[in-house]
Amino acid sequence: MPPLLAVQGLGIRFATPDGEVVAADQVDLTLAAGESLGIVGESGSGKTQLVLAMLGLLAKNGRATGSVRFQGEEILNLPAAALNRVRGVKIAMIFQDPMTSLNPYLKIRRQMTEVLVAHRGLDEPAARARCIALLEQVGIPDAARRIELYPHEFSGGMRQRVMIAIALLCQPDLLIADEPTTALDVTVQAQILDLLARLRAELGMALLLITHDLGVIAGACERVAVMYGGRIVEEAPIDALFAAPAHPYSRGLLGSMPRLDLAQPGELAAIPGQPPNLQALPAGCVYRPRCTFAFERCRSERPDLRAMLPDRRKACHLEHLP
Amino acid sequence: MSEQLLRVEDLSVHFALPTGFLGGHRPLKAVDGVSFTLAAGETLGIVGESGCGKSTLGRAILRLIEPTAGRVVWQGQPLGALAADALRGLRRDLQIVFQDPLAALDPRMTIGEIIAEPLVTHEPALGRAAIRARVEAIMAETGLLPQLINRYPHEFSGGQCQRVGIARAMILQPKLIVCDEPVSALDVSIQAQIVNLLMRLQASHGLAMLFISHDLAVVRHVSHRILVLYLGRLMELAECHDLLAAPRHPYTQALISAVPIPDPARERRKRRIVLTGELPSPLDPPSGCVFRTRCPHARPICAEQIPRIEPVRFGHSIACHRWQELPATPPAALA
Structure with missing residues (x-):
């Protein structure tokens, strides 16, 4: 049986007046059904462009190459009509800012029922009843009344719940969440993360969670891929990554995070230098200019993402981190 | 304390x-x-x-x-x-460092002028050479290369802009x-x-x-x-x-x-x-x-x-x- 999602050799390039920008290069990923x-x-780092490319949502000057197979079928660069049988139906997506993802002129009911009318052929009353049930499932109290409200009448956390309800309308097999809690306060973030975990358990869908916050990943995912400069530099089960990061960048990222649960006397183990310029990526390893372990080979030869263990991969010339 | x-x-x-x-x-x-x-x-x-x-x-x-x-x-x-x-x-x-490092800097001033501004305001008697020396000293201390003194904020990354904001706050000690x-x-x-x-x-x-x-x-x-x-x-x-x-x-x-x-x-x-x-x-x-x-x-x-x-x-x-x-x-x- 093929994996739910298989990304192979995905490259994303943007043509700009200042030259070509490489947002992602040779990205390989797989995701099993029900996995997070x-x-x-x-x-x-290219994490958002990656999922936008999968769903055919790149900006006009962007071009994606490679292969993205969903349930065994190629979906990369499909025409919109064919893609619409997948996106919003089998793959749903929620974004960072729920306010800009919702249409401010339309009541929540209009924005929800049209999905079921278009994709499922329901009539309006049946669609409305289904939408109210979903709003209740995502924790919106008094849903029968609130479905008639406009987006601005909801708070940030409630709007994200509405977005999640919309994403679930067609019972997707894969939910892509791009920084779903970044715009929210930490106590509301906790509510939304709990909701996502509960829904995943109830509905058995797979989750692709994109975030800059390793703390969020630690609580919400089974596996993690670390991206830097448009490439995956490490991929591992979460326990393995947090216990013993194998790539210097993963280690640097973990060391950069102040910990609430540990006293860290002295300085944070910050990564020196600046993020890479995507218009002029260095030859060899993209992380080399900031890497404290770099040696001659890193300058000339790009490290492939290679298997260390059956479930761990890294793109680094070093066998082991010192 | x-x-x-x-x-x-x-x-x-x-x-x-x-x-x-x-x-x-x-x-x-x-x-x-x-x-x-x-x-x-x-x-x-x-x-x-x-x-x-x-x-x-x-x-x-x-x-x-x-x-x-x-x-x-x-x-x-x-x-x-x-x-x-x-x-x-x-x-x-009493000085302040703001959240948005780029928005806190005047885009039409050079980094050197931005950092020097509090000094020029509070110590008007200071000569050009003395100001430049103080600006370069605080730039070095905040991790900015002194040769960047004539650059403009838009040429800097967010982290570097925040260093400029900190240098500006620190220059009056x-x-x-x-x-x-x-x-x-x-x-x-x-x-x-x-x-x-x-x-x-x-x-x-x-x-x-x-x-x-x-x-x-x-x-x-x-x-x-x-x-x-x-x-x-x-x-x-x-x-x-x-x-x-x-x-x-x-x-x-x-x-x-x-x-x-x-x-x-x-x-x-x-x-x-x-x-x-x-x-x-x-x-x-x-x-x-x-x-x-x-x-x-x-x-x-x-x-x-x-x-x-x-x-x-x-x-x-x-x-x-x-x-x-x-x-x-x-x-x-x-x-």
Whole structure:
């Protein structure tokens, strides 16, 4: 049986007046049905462009190459009509800012029922009843009344619940969440993360969670891929990654995070230098200019993402981190 | 940490929001009755969620916003009583670093001009060469290559812009810096660089810092003491270690338990105190204790009376009617 999602050799390039920008290069990923995978990276690491490319949502000057197979079928660069049988139906997505993802002119009911009318052929009353049930499932009290409200009448956390309800309308096999809690306060973030975990258990869907916050990944995912400069530099089960990061960047990222649960006397183990310029990526390893372990080979030869153990991969010339 | 630099007494900032009808106004209590002290060389973290008044508090202390009530006493002198020119003299001791590093810098000035500006204002007699020497010295200290002196802010990354903002705040050798979410706009790896820089500057200059942030993990790392705000009111104030090991206020307990820990085993094990509901509107705050609408321990008294700030023990104070009855369990998040 093929995996739910198989990304192979995905490259994303943008043509800009200042030259070509490489947002992602040779990205390989797989996701099994029901599995949760976190993609962590800083701004410009390519994590968001990756999922936008899968769903055919790149900006006009962007071009994706490679292969993305969903349930065995190629979906990369499909025409919109064919893609619409998958996206929003079998693959749903929620974004960071629920306010800009909802149409401010339309009541929640209009934005929800149209999905069921278009994709499932329901009539309006049946669609409305289904939507109210879903809003209740995502924890919106008094849903029968609130479905008639406009987005601005909801708080940030409630809007994200509405977005999640919309994503679930067609019972997707895969939910992609791009920084779903970044715009929320930490106590509301906790509510939304609990909701996602509960829904995943109830509905058995797979989750692709994109975030800059390793703490969020630690609680929400089974596996994690670390991206840097448009490439996956490490992929591992979460316990393994947090216990013993194998790539210097993963280790640097973990060391950069102040911990609430540990006293860390002295300085944080910050990563020196600046994130890479995607218009002028260095030859060899993209992380080399900031890497404290770099040696000559890192300058000339790009490290492949290779298996260390059956379930762990890293892109680094070093066998072991010192 | 002996000398008391700053004393904030019962400080309130209320804004009058026009209701748009016949010139009517509604009060918004951004900060309401907050008190604390700060010693030389000390860092006080001010933590809270959006709308809790943490930025307003920082600005009111520097009198960038006029407080509605209460006093700010700087080295024994009430700031409110000072005339404008006396206040200007004091300003060199009180500096601020802002959240959005690019927005805080004038795009038409070079980095050198931006950093030199406070010096030119406060020490007008200084010659060009002396100014340049001071600017280059502080650039080197904040991790900026002196040859970047003639560049413009747009040529810099967010982390470098924040270094410029810090250099500008440091050039007058102030005694206190208010850092208003100084690392929130930065990536994790850059955030750590800036946190390290601020802590290094504090140690070498004996600076006092008010570190305002929504990120409790960062606040824990930099602060000696932490003040927790909720809807403009002080909930709890304690030494960093006490606040994390034995938080007494139900809000502090929930806040700590909500922070994701980058340790999967711990995340799976921990019991989150999930608060119901969301922040009430600051325009229409709950009566009595402002936290009661989300508090798992609320009783009728919490709706009737505003809780007084009481000492749990020396250096640890709390505003809660029920703190003595509630168990002082260590937070499950950190167990």
